[in-house]
Amino acid sequence: MSSNNNSLVLDFEKTIVEVEAKIEGLKKLAEEEDVDISGEVSRLQEKLQKQLRLAYANLSPWQKAQVARHPDRPQCLDYIHALIEDFVPLAGDRAFADDPTMIAGIGRFKGISVVVLGQEKGHDLESRIKYNFGMAKPEGYRKAQRMMSLADKFNLPVLCFVDTDGAYPGVDAEARGQAEAIASSIEKCLKIKTPIISTIIGMGGSGGAIAIAAADRILMLENSIYSVISPEACSSILWRSTDKVKEAAEALRLTAQDLKHFGVIDEIIPEPLGGAHRDPQGTIEKVGDVIFKHLKELLPVNTEELKKSRTAKFLEMGRHLPEN
Amino acid sequence: MNWLTDFVRPKIKKTAPIEIADNLWLKCPDCGQMLFSKELKKSMYVCTRCGHHLRLFIDKRLKMLFDNGEYSEIALPHLKEDPLKFKDSKKYTDRLKSYRKSTGSEDAVRVAKGEIGGITTIVAAIDFAFMGGSMGMAVGEGIVKAAEICLKGNYPLVTVAASGGARMQEGILSLMQMARTTAAINQLKEKGIPFVSVLTDPTTGGVSASFAMLGDVNIAEKGCLIGFAGPRVIEQTIREKLPEGFQRAEYLREHGMVDIVVTRQEMKDALVRVLSILTHVKPRINTLALENK
Numbered sequence: 001m002s003s004n005n006n007s008l009v010l011d012f013e014k015t016i017v018e019v020e021a022k023i024e025g026l027k028k029l030a031e032e033e034d035v036d037i038s039g040e041v042s043r044l045q046e047k048l049q050k051q052l053r054l055a056y057a058n059l060s061p062w063q064k065a066q067v068a069r070h071p072d073r074p075q076c077l078d079y080i081h082a083l084i085e086d087f088v089p090l091a092g093d094r095a096f097a098d099d100p101t102m103i104a105g106i107g108r109f110k111g112i113s114v115v116v117l118g119q120e121k122g123h124d125l126e127s128r129i130k131y132n133f134g135m136a137k138p139e140g141y142r143k144a145q146r147m148m149s150l151a152d153k154f155n156l157p158v159l160c161f162v163d164t165d166g167a168y169p170g171v172d173a174e175a176r177g178q179a180e181a182i183a184s185s186i187e188k189c190l191k192i193k194t195p196i197i198s199t200i201i202g203m204g205g206s207g208g209a210i211a212i213a214a215a216d217r218i219l220m221l222e223n224s225i226y227s228v229i230s231p232e233a234c235s236s237i238l239w240r241s242t243d244k245v246k247e248a249a250e251a252l253r254l255t256a257q258d259l260k261h262f263g264v265i266d267e268i269i270p271e272p273l274g275g276a277h278r279d280p281q282g283t284i285e286k287v288g289d290v291i292f293k294h295l296k297e298l299l300p301v302n303t304e305e306l307k308k309s310r311t312a313k314f315l316e317m318g319r320h321l322p323e324n
Numbered sequence: 325m326n327w328l329t330d331f332v333r334p335k336i337k338k339t340a341p342i343e344i345a346d347n348l349w350l351k352c353p354d355c356g357q358m359l360f361s362k363e364l365k366k367s368m369y370v371c372t373r374c375g376h377h378l379r380l381f382i383d384k385r386l387k388m389l390f391d392n393g394e395y396s397e398i399a400l401p402h403l404k405e406d407p408l409k410f411k412d413s414k415k416y417t418d419r420l421k422s423y424r425k426s427t428g429s430e431d432a433v434r435v436a437k438g439e440i441g442g443i444t445t446i447v448a449a450i451d452f453a454f455m456g457g458s459m460g461m462a463v464g465e466g467i468v469k470a471a472e473i474c475l476k477g478n479y480p481l482v483t484v485a486a487s488g489g490a491r492m493q494e495g496i497l498s499l500m501q502m503a504r505t506t507a508a509i510n511q512l513k514e515k516g517i518p519f520v521s522v523l524t525d526p527t528t529g530g531v532s533a534s535f536a537m538l539g540d541v542n543i544a545e546k547g548c549l550i551g552f553a554g555p556r557v558i559e560q561t562i563r564e565k566l567p568e569g570f571q572r573a574e575y576l577r578e579h580g581m582v583d584i585v586v587t588r589q590e591m592k593d594a595l596v597r598v599l600s601i602l603t604h605v606k607p608r609i610n611t612l613a614l615e616n617k
Contacts, residue, residue, distance in 0.1 A: 169553030169561050174571060177581045178552035179532035186506045207533045214503040228499040229492045238412035252495045253408045264496050314507040318461050318497045321404045
């Protein structure tokens with residue numbers, strides 16, 4: 001992944017970033033001047049750990065939303081590069097076009113042949129434009145359906161990495177049936193007879209996310225969010241103001257912890273201290289391990305049974321909610 | 325640039341249509357013509373001057389679809405209310421209360437059983453007057469329950485959509501209704517039970533992006549708004565005015581998203597024909613209105 005030098009600094013991370021910069025400076029100085037400053041560095045590192053623990057122990061929902069959108073957070077392609085061997089990217093919906101936002105392909109995950117799907121947002125302006133800021137068009141969701149048919153035919157498990165602010169709302173997307181493409185993509189997720197595991201790695205943005213997340217197992221990174229509407233749009237509609245995003249994020253109950261509480265997701269994957277963007281490799285490895293654990297549980301299940309229990313899972317969802 | 329941050333409130337106003345007294349006049353929202361209430365009732369709330377289809381009360385909609393206007397309503401299971409304890413400027417529970425009072429319905433869905441052209445059919449209709457027909461757990465449950473009854477009794481299912489989308493006051497649980505309703509519809513499709521989706525004004529967001537677009541046959545009412553994103557959101561994204569007729573039923577048909585566009589007067593006949601052919605049953609009534617199509 002690209003590491004940004006002038007990386008985004010979140011409000012609550014300012015003091016942390018200052019300490020990080022100090023450590024970097026000292027290390028550089030030590031290299032240049034050949035002096036031993038290990039004592040000072042380790043003292044600062046201790047301070048850093050403490051501050052990180054302090055800041056990240058009690059992130060508010062809105063702060064989590066900011067972490068979930070951090071540009072240095074590992075994205076779909078980072079996971080694919082690190083976790084999928086012999087990856088073959090596949091293109092096109094065979095009807096209209098290829099949507100670069102929707103990453104799709106086949107490869108091996110820990111030795112098992114799989115289909116991989118996910119939205120890529122891009123790490124810098126150039127790549128963000130290329131990937132349309134992670135907002136897929138109908139051809140993207142139709143490509144996803146094609147991939148799921150392929151998975152069904154060749155008995156390949158489907159791994160989805162969900163990271164989108166939402167499906168693209170534009171004239172061309174509407175003309176080609178964005179609503180139908182999403183609806184059919186959800187339908188396809190529920191129809192296939194192979195295991196499907198969806199991991200929300202950053203933003204689970206409404207219909208654009210659930211289109212590839214009606215899965216046997218839904219996993220979420222600790223600081224990712226999954227919501228019916230963005231805090232910004234919710235604030236604008238319900239509070240009739242753009243500055244109530246914190247309240248909206250709070251009210252929407254969109255954190256991984258909330259979703260686990262409601263029984264919507266199956267497991268929360270812990271992030272390294274200070275968020276996924278501080279240790280992308282560590283995060284990706286952990287995500288790989290958790291996906292593998294679930295995949296091993298799903299692989300022996302009879303294919304008809306798998307589909308049946310997936311349907312039942314969604315039909316039952318929300319029928320027995322916990323108190324408060 | 326970001327459509328999420330530059331959000332504009334949807335144009336759809338959540339005004340509840342109220343039953344109008346016979347001796348009143350009503351203005352057509354499209355052409356501005358003053359319409360006499362009694363006449364309007366006769367024309368099924370279609371403007372006699374420009375043909376604009378006014379939004380219909382849910383009871384009228386159900387009566388219009390069933391033979392002799394007769395149907396029995398199916399009680400829906402009561403789910404946990406306000407799971408998020410949602411509060412903006414107003415408590416969600418208070419909003420629910422006031423909509424229950426103004427509409428007389430528990431939530432935005434009504435499920436009914438009756439005959440359409442002599443064919444016993446389950447209809448699940450969304451009530452736009454109840455919080456803009458937004459789909460939360462109760463609406464999702466209505467569709468799931470309707471599908472369950474169809475599955476057991478081998479009845480065809482007709483859904484009538486009229487919704488601004490998901491009900492954000494129920495957060496992620498409202499989003500999950502997209503998967504729930506789709507799962508329910510899937511079960512019908514696998515058993516070969518017909519599912520006809522009727523789309524009325526407006527059908528957008530989470531409802532259009534789930535069961536409403538998945539009919540074996542999709543029938544749209546003339547001129548209705550159908551889309552994923554609302555027109556205002558799109559205008560904001562592309563920063564130009566949208567073309568005339570964009571996201572209207574006829575536009576959707578032209579783009580291959582719905583099968584048939586009918587006037588309100590033709591709706592029942594279209595349903596009778598489609599249902600009778602798909603169920604191999606000869607209809608008990610003639611479908612004359614469609615002849616002039």
